[in-house]
Amino acid sequence: MEIPLSELTEAAASYGPTAYAAVSDPQGSPRVTHVRPRAEAGLLHFGLGRRSVQLLATNPHLTLVWPATSDQSMSLIVDADVIGAASEDGIVQVRPTRAVRHRPAP
Numbered sequence: 001m002e003i004p005l006s007e008l009t010e011a012a013a014s015y016g017p018t019a020y021a022a023v024s025d026p027q028g029s030p031r032v033t034h035v036r037p038r039a040e041a042g043l044l045h046f047g048l049g050r051r052s053v054q055l056l057a058t059n060p061h062l063t064l065v066w067p068a069t070s071d072q073s074m075s076l077i078v079d080a081d082v083i084g085a086a087s088e089d090g091i092v093q094v095r096p097t098r099a100v101r102h103r104p105a106p
Contacts, residue, residue: 015066
């Protein structure tokens with residue numbers, strides 16, 4: 001079920017303060033990091049490790065996942081474009097491009 005991006009902050013808040021960020025690695029498995037996204041002016045900000053930040057320099061897209069909880073029957077999955085990454089402090093800024101609620105597989 002698609003979530004309008006204008007409703008993303010409220011939807012994400014209903015899952016709690018943390019999510020998982022998945023960054024593509026062309027040399028192997030995606031890198032998955034537990035993050036604490038903060039919403040501000042339509043963007044999300046959170047910290048990532050040095051290697052994930054380096055990977056985003058070559059592929060500035062990632063996915064955030066808020067897993068289903070006991071209060072939520074579906075996970076929240078957000079695709080985003082990186083608009084700023086500071087390799088020194090690891091804080092990245094992303095602009096969500098699509099958000100969906102996804103039912104767990106049977």
